[in-house]
Amino acid sequence: MENSLDPAPPLLEVCGISKSFGAVRALQEVDFTLRAGEIHALLGENGAGKSTLIKVITGVFPRDGGIVRLGGEEVAPRSAKAALQAGIATVYQEVNLLPNLSVAQNLFLDRQPMRFGIVREAEMRRRAKALLAGFGLDIDVAAPLGSYSVAVQHVTAIARAVDLSARVLILDEPTASLDRHEVDILFGIMRQLAGRGIGIVFVSHFLDQVYEISDRITVLRNGRLVGERETASLPRLELIRMMLGRELAETTSERASAGEHKAREVCASFENYGKAGYVAPFNLELRHGEVVGLAGLLGSGRTETARLVFGAERADRGQAKVEGASVRLQTPRDGVRLGFGYCPEERKTDGIVADLTVRENIVLALQAKRGLYLPLSRREQDEIARRYIKMLDIRPADPERPVGLLSGGNQQKVLLARWLATSPRLLVLDEPTRGIDVGAHAEIIRLIRELCDDGLALLVISSELDEIVTYSDRVVVLRDRAHVDELTGEAIDVSNILAAIAADGATVAHEGRA
Amino acid sequence: MTALLPRRGLAQILALIVILAVDRAVSPQFFDLRLQDGRLFGSLIDVLNRGTPVALLSLGMVLVIATRGIDLSVGAVMAISGAIAASLADSHGLPIVLAAALGAGLLCGLWNGFLVSVLGMQPIVATLILMVAGRGIAQLITEGRIVTFSSPDLVWLGNGAVLGVPVPVAIALGMLILTGAVVRGSALGLLIEATGGNARASELAGVGTRAMIMAVYVWCSICAALAGVIAAADIMGADANNAGLWLELDAILAVVIGGTSLFGGRFSLVLAVLGALIIQTMNTGILLSGYPPEFNLLVKAVVVLAVLLLQSPKLSGFGSIVARLRRTKA
């Protein structure tokens, strides 16, 4: 620990924490120090131990060894609630409040102002309003929490935590589903709280945001502490090296030169294809060996387009053709039969079958395509699983592990494997790199390029514009549920995409990483 | 880690052994076997024979539950098929009787499957309809009385023997092998587990989840229909008011004891049947023990609790991690 001479006394001190799940050592003698008034980023690849550390600190998991001190006093909360009472509050990416209750009720849950055994609604609303005003939020606190954006829900959760006199605030991936504007609001609140002396632990995959907001960074890798640094004096490349334990070029790869993809054969084409109230009719040609990127803001119709192309949603107009012939494309089964594959954005709910093994998840689509009566023998299954585990470097390389126990990046690879096993002609990838750590991120982008070079047609959605620019041969830009522009060749760059999104005077709420 | 893990099925086998030992203690002649009129005779045979209806029901039920469904109508389907078989037994040959009874089961299954997979009704509500109406249909067929028959063919189905083994036991064993062969020999098992584990993801992977769900309800009703024919053959009569009454709950219990989660996904046919045997071993033990009948339900509840605790994820280290991970992710 290089900052042991820091004059400020530590607010939260974690010494030598260990935690094992069976034979898996999730944390080994990890130290972590949080000072009052600082924003401290906790970084690491998926599986590094960030979540486990948070859960051990907040008592969700019992710890095997080590000490946690809060303000010099040793604490050992047995549950998240006990931790909250001690002054350690956690706000998770999926806000754990009750969406069907009002904002005010959520803020004062378990501690409603009462008189004669009756909740004083008006008083509660008044206090809720005042509390949120302190966070720059002026909303109807009587409305259900679920009717507000994720950002408002986050702020509500934070306001509740702070009002419960939290001294330590742990924010786990708070910005994952926020747009830039909302991130700015959240950062404003975080700075304000830090100014009041609250210590904030910030867990995020977005390195830009880490550099923007944090004072200090602690990096974990494979359940061990790699180091604690001041953000200002830690070069980005050095940070990535700490996280990955290896050198990695900061930018993933150079854009493949345009022009060489000219005379590709059309794999699938969609003419005047659309669905009323879903996405406006569009024309789209997907060619072998070509990556088409779909860019646009959240809700612009990207996912909707992807679902129509795969067959997950039924179009009510237009014509789909594969290799020049008209086809029926009304259900996912049709899509699979036509040789399409689709990795949805919501991996957990729409992608993996968590209880089934890696092997079973990988062979699922192939088996569905072959039908009931042509079962893959166990030997064939093992072989397919082994092949793709090796090819995509899925870790741990255990085909019999339930896929739910894998990290997000590895789950994504399992999904890719599922579709590659069907030898598809077209793959639709919706946010393939979301929620995935830096290493896996680069690997997935490399994979997309490789698949494309093998002659596959790819349709890829991503919010990361520089990522889209890196691998796309063409970029389709969407706005308000309609395809508004198509960029090719040299025209593909972040500023052109932004311009297309922002045309017609729409505000740019999305910034590419430059 | 895997060495400490209780292997799948260990808890059930252990429970069965313990209950058998208790049965032996309360009834010293429990393991005695002899031949009586060419048929094995003894308490063990009673366990197998009496366990047959629930074992057959659990064979279908476990598949339904694996898809995250439930079928409350199996008891009523038993009553219907029994009523049909008994009504036709003395005027028609066994093939026609069986075809009619199992055909009725098929229709019941299609009805349940239609409500669940096509109309998207919740399984518990959808099958409740047939649970209530089915018994009424059975009463309609028997006109409220116990319809008796003497057709030797049908009686043989309930009381005959194949190489000393009671016919119902042989049928249940055959159905277990058949179901196992169909489910694990084809891709059905994997696709059912995927559908139950995550229906949306499975559908997006191209699995025909609707057909899958339809198929399991049909199979469940056919198993129930067969159980109904055997139950009627056993008492040489169809008792529409009582045949299969509450057996849907025993079947669900058998499946749960067999370690299949009501939340769908992983299932085991053999363990579900083992669950049915555990229930019956306990029932027979209670009857042999000579305790006053007022204690029956209490004893049953305590034993079931013990078996379920034995396989509770909380009691095995690995399971508790999975449960925790799930809870915190949810």
Added chain:
Amino acid sequence: MTLKALFAATATGALLLALPASAAQLTIGFSQIGSESGWRAAETSVSKQEAAKRKVNLKIADAQQKQENQIKAIRSFIAQNVDAIFLAPVVSTGWDAVLKEAKEAKIPVVLLDRDIDPSGKDLYLTAVTSDSVHEGEVAGDWLAKTVGAKACNIVELQGTVGASVATNRKKGFDTAIAKHPNLKVVRSQTGDFTRAKGKEVMESFIKAEGGGKSICAVYAHNDDMMVGAIQAMKEAGLKPGKDILTVSIDAVPDIFKAMVAGEANATVELTPNMAGPALDAVAAFKDKGTVPQKWIQTESKLYTAADDPQKIYDSKKGLGY
């Protein structure tokens, strides 16, 4: 009857079945519970026969096991100003209001088969029921007489645990054999009044009692369980009716079939004819103003193989058992 009743299941009100009785002097409404058992169906058919015999116009309303339907039927009978109302109450409480209405309309009410809560005693004319304790006694007395002085181990198949009929039939039987120390109930389990359970329980009794050799008699709280038990004995290579005596209660047709085959020895009748004594009581009350006693107990008649079981079977099998 059952068919019609079932079709009526969708109707919310009660189904009224008017019977042809051209020269009827009396019109009586009968709120029947439903047709939940063969005995109940037989009661309905016998009631019709008895009414026809006396040229009474009997209107039967099937309540589908619901008290609300029975109350509706009684109100409708009051509105039609019938001469008397028969009620087979589905539950024992909750009748006060509607019976008061009948009383105010001066329509006598006769309870059939089941009694109601004592608080309503002055609200009905009389109750025609059997005495299930007595039924058990008759069964016990027959067994004691038949066995004589030799020692006899009895196994008992009880009705559903907690059902009053089961409790009473056990009590009566126990009282009867208590006078004979050579008779002893060695095993007693519930067979839930069903054939299947009767068979299953008997199977285990046979195993537990050395293959059935030490069993001298079976007492079952109803005939259905006995029919199942007879099958179990036969499958175990025993001869019911000869090796093991049987006595049960209800006198349903199938037990007579067993008697014909020499496989059953005795049954005590729970007569389906509750309407006959009720009709007589009403007629006497209407004609001469005779107030009957509060409880008319039906006869618990004993039948054995000596009573021409084939003939009784033939006469009973058409009644809807």
